[in-house]
Amino acid sequence: xxxxxxxxxxxxxxxxxxxxxxxxxxxxxxxxxxxxxxxxxxxxxxxxxxxxxxxxxxxxxxxxxxxxxxxxxxxxxxxxxxxxxxxxxxxxxxxxxxxxxxxxxxxxxxxxxxxxxxxxxxxxxxxxxxxxxxxxxxxxxxxxxxxxxxxxxxxxxxxxxxxxxxxxxxxxxxxxxxxxxxxxxxxxxxxxxxxxxxxxxxxxxxxxxxxxxxxxxxxxxxxxxxxxxxxxxxxxxxxxxxxxxxxxxxxxxxxxxxxxxxxxxxxxxxxxxxxxxxxxxxxxxxxxxxxxxxxxxxxxxxxxxxxxxxxxxxxxxxxxxxxxxxxxxxxxxxxxxxxxxxxxxxxxxxxxxxxxxxxxxxxxxxxxxxxxxxxxxxxxxxxxxxxxxxxxxxxxxxxxxxxxxxxxxxxxxxxxxxxxxxxxxxxxxxxxxxxxxxxxxxxxxxxxxxxxxxxxxxxxxxxxxxxxxxxxxxxxxxxxxxxxxxxxxxxxxxxxxxxxxxxxxxxxxxx
Numbered sequence: 349x350x351x352x353x354x355x356x357x358x359x360x361x362x363x364x365x366x367x368x369x370x371x372x373x374x375x376x377x378x379x380x381x382x383x384x385x386x387x388x389x390x391x392x393x394x395x396x397x398x399x400x401x402x403x404x405x406x407x408x409x410x411x412x413x414x415x416x417x418x419x420x421x422x423x424x425x426x427x428x429x430x431x432x433x434x435x436x437x438x439x440x441x442x443x444x445x446x447x448x449x450x451x452x453x454x455x456x457x458x459x460x461x462x463x464x465x466x467x468x469x470x471x472x473x474x475x476x477x478x479x480x481x482x483x484x485x486x487x488x489x490x491x492x493x494x495x496x497x498x499x500x501x502x503x504x505x506x507x508x509x510x511x512x513x514x515x516x517x518x519x520x521x522x523x524x525x526x527x528x529x530x531x532x533x534x535x536x537x538x539x540x541x542x543x544x545x546x547x548x549x550x551x552x553x554x555x556x557x558x559x560x561x562x563x564x565x566x567x568x569x570x571x572x573x574x575x576x577x578x579x580x581x582x583x584x585x586x587x588x589x590x591x592x593x594x595x596x597x598x599x600x601x602x603x604x605x606x607x608x609x610x611x612x613x614x615x616x617x618x619x620x621x622x623x624x625x626x627x628x629x630x631x632x633x634x635x636x637x638x639x640x641x642x643x644x645x646x647x648x649x650x651x652x653x654x655x656x657x658x659x660x661x662x663x664x665x666x667x668x669x670x671x672x673x674x675x676x677x678x679x680x681x682x683x684x685x686x687x688x689x690x691x692x693x694x695x696x697x698x699x700x701x702x703x704x705x706x707x708x709x710x711x712x713x714x715x716x717x718x719x720x721x722x723x724x725x726x727x728x729x730x731x732x733x734x735x736x737x738x739x740x741x742x743x744x745x746x747x748x749x750x751x752x753x754x755x756x757x758x759x760x761x762x763x764x765x766x767x768x769x770x771x772x773x774x775x776x777x778x779x780x781x782x783x784x785x786x787x788x789x790x791x792x793x794x795x796x797x798x799x800x801x802x803x804x805x806x807x808x809x810x811x812x813x814x815x816x817x818x819x820x821x822x823x824x825x826x827x828x829x830x831x832x833x834x835x836x837x838x839x840x841x842x843x844x845x846x847x848x849x850x851x852x853x854x855x856x857x858x859x
Contacts (some may be wrong), residue, residue, distance in 0.1 A: 364499035365478075366510050367673035372497055377520060378484040384492055386470035390481065390640040393512035393649060394463040395679050396434040396442055404432055408688045408724070412843040414850060420839035422691035425458055425655040432686065433460040438507040445504045449475045457653040459686070464649065476500060479514055483639070489572055491517060492639040509679040513640040516676070519667050521571050522700050524611050524814045539737055540810050541800045543587045543622035546821055549739050549796065557592045558627035558827065560834040564598070564658035565624050565827040567617055567820060568632040570643035570665055573610030575617045575631060576805070583618045583803035593625040601650070602633040612664060614804045615812055616820045620662055623824025627831065630658050648683045657692060659830050659840040662728075662823035664697040664816030666717040669755055670706065677718055677755055684724035688843035693830075695823045695844075696720050697815035698729040698791040699749025703783070714751050714783045720790050721753035726844045727790040728819040730797025731859055742859055745797045748815060753787035761846040762789060792845055794859060795821045 374380070384390075398404075410418035423431070434442075439460065446454065446465060454465040469481050476498035483492050494514040539545065546552070569575075577596060584595040597617065613633075621629050632650070634643040644665060651657065669677070687694055696719050704715030720727045729750055731742035752758075758766060766789045770777070795818040802812045830840045841847070 364502055364505045365497055366500060366505065366508060367515065367675050368497065370497065370515050370673035370676065371671040372495065372515055374484055374493070374495065375517065375520075378486045378491075378517060381483040381485055381490065384469050384481040384483050386468065386473075388469050388492075389466055390469055390472050390492065391464060391466050391513060391638045392472060392640065393642070393645055394442060394446075394465065395509040395512065396461050396463065397438050397507050397509060398432040398461050398682060399435055400431050401682055401685075404428075404682065404685050404689065407431070408685045408843060409846070411689055411691075412846045414847050420691075420842070422839055422842055423689045425652075425690065428686050428689060429459040432682075434507070441504055441507050445501060446475075451475070457649060458655070459652045462649045462652060476511060476514070481640075484517070489518075490639055493517060510673065510675045512642050512645045516642050516645075516667070516672065518571055518643060519665070521573075521612060522814055522816065524615065524812050524816065539733070539739075539799075541796050541798070541817070543619075544590060545739060546619075546623060546796065547591065550825065552623070552825075552828070554591050556828055557625040558831045560831045563827060563831045563834050564628040564630060565620055565660040565823060566630040566632055566658040566662075567620055567823075568647050568661055568663045568665075569610075569613050569616070570634055570647065571610070571612065572605065573613040574604050574633065575613040576609035579609055579614055579803045579806060580617055580621070582806055583614075584622070586803065586808065587801070588622055588625070591625050594621060594627070594629065597631050598628045599630040600633060601630060604631075604633055609804055611802065611804055611809075611812065612816055615800065615802050615817055616662065616664060618802060619800070619817060620820035620824045620827075623821045624660070624827035625824070627824075627827045628658075632661075648680060651683065651687055651692075657690070659691065660693045660695065660823050660827045661687075662695045662820045663719075664814070664819055666697065666699050666720050666749070668704070669716045669718045669721055669753065672718055674755060677722075680719065681722050681724050681756070684719070684722055688724055691840045691842040693823075693826055693841055693844050694725045695819050695826070696722075696725050696727050697749070697819040698727045698794075700730075700747040700814045700816075701749055702747060703751045704749070712782065714778075716751045716753050716787070716790075717749055718753075718755075720749060721751075721756060721788055723756050723759040723788045723845075724843065726792050726848065728815060728822045729791035729794035730813075730815045730818045731794050732796070732798035736799065742796065742857065744794075744859055745813070747813070748791070748794065748797060750791050752783045752785060752789050754784050756788040758786055758788055759845070761849045762792075765849055765852070791815075792848055793822060793856065794818060
């Protein structure tokens with residue numbers, strides 16, 4: 349048996365399985381409803397192989413390195429498109445393959461590297477041998493996914509990265525409320541984090557608000573979460589009196605569902621708009637219009653189709669790296685690069701499970717999270733006040749996600765910082781077998797993530813914690829820096845990491 353496993357995998361790779369390493373097991377919190385009727389319609393996303401990805405990466409390096417002559421010379425969507433769009437051969441082969449199965453209802457994007465096509469289950473299962481579509485439900489939310497790996501015809505294998513809409517279920521929401529946590533038992537009244545506390549701690553004065561016309565920022569939501577405009581207005585009237593601010597979102601992209609507001613959505617929008625105060629803010633919300641869509645992938649596809657986008661996006665979303673196929677993660681990385689060369693800053697929460705844990709027999713290892721582990725985004729961790737009753741110095745919040753990727757090698761921009769860190773703390777490190785010291789290390793920066801006040805369903809709620817609090821706060825601060833740059837006629841910061849690590853800690857507190 350020990351010999352047959354690698355052989356099995358190599359045969360899978362060769363016989364058209366694009367995502368042979370994708371976890372297709374359905375997590376226990378989803379209930380199986382049954383097989384999907386063969387006449388039901390699905391919407392699948394085909395990620396076509398791109399050209400010049402190495403050139404894209406080199407361009408990103410040059411426009412993001414403050415020591416490069418190309419620094420800040422960002423590309424337009426048009427220029428990105430002419431760089432990476434799939435070859436004519438790739439487009440022809442994929443279109444012909446789809447048409448030969450009677451699939452004609454397809455939409456493409458500006459960069460031509462994604463096709464979203466509608467077809468019946470019967471057609472999809474013929475097109476993608478091995479796939480078997482079932483319906484699953486969790487918390488009243490239903491999805492359609494394949495319970496088995498899919499393959500594609502050998503002729504198209506080299507022209508596709510992956511097909512979206514078969515695997516990858518939306519991750520479970522983090523429990524952000526610490527109301528029951530052990531921290532509350534301390535005597536005395538906890539200060540709690542509000543915009544005023546953040547502005548005091550991070551040296552923001554009443555004049556640190558946006559004034560540039562061409563500045564904007566965004567939060568992206570994927571988990572059936574909605575923010576309430578009434579809650580946002582209430583939050584600003586309670587906590588925003590000492591600084592100029594906006595009390596409403598300028599643009600919602602996607603559909604805001606009805607029902608109660610979500611804690612995550614409320615937290616994100618209230619804190620990016622009170623830190624990045626007075627700056628035009630968008631909300632990308634994707635409740636997954638169709639049961640077969642992957643909401644995060646939908647957002648990525650959308651970015652390739654919009655020429656006018658906010659400069660800073662904050663996203664509190666992640667999945668275990670080991671549950672995703674390498675092909676999927678590599679392609680998502682390319683999508684991050686496409687955003688970075690356009691001057692867009694993507695900030696992801698590092699997660700709320702510390703280093704994570706994976707048990708493999710007797711062996712344990714840490715469990716990195718993606719996209720936090722991507723070398724092409726800025727990952728934000730969390731801190732707490734050392735003394736919860738005062739605005740004092742910060743220590744690491746015990747939940748703050750962090751670690752080393754098992755998939756992506758350490759990028760050059762952070763090599764010396766990580767090397768110095770590992771040498772300094774060598775004696776206190778867990779066993780080397782738990783983590784991959786040559787992988788991309790994260791987070792890149794951190795901010796307070798503990799005991800926030802949030803207004804939800806018109807009521808102020810304390811004890812909200814998580815890196816989904818610190819991420820919009822850092823995002824708002826990056827927007828304020830962009831504001832100063834745009835007023836001076838300078839380009840937006842774009843992909844932050846090369847510049848961030850060159851600061852060697854200047855402008856930041858050490859935790």
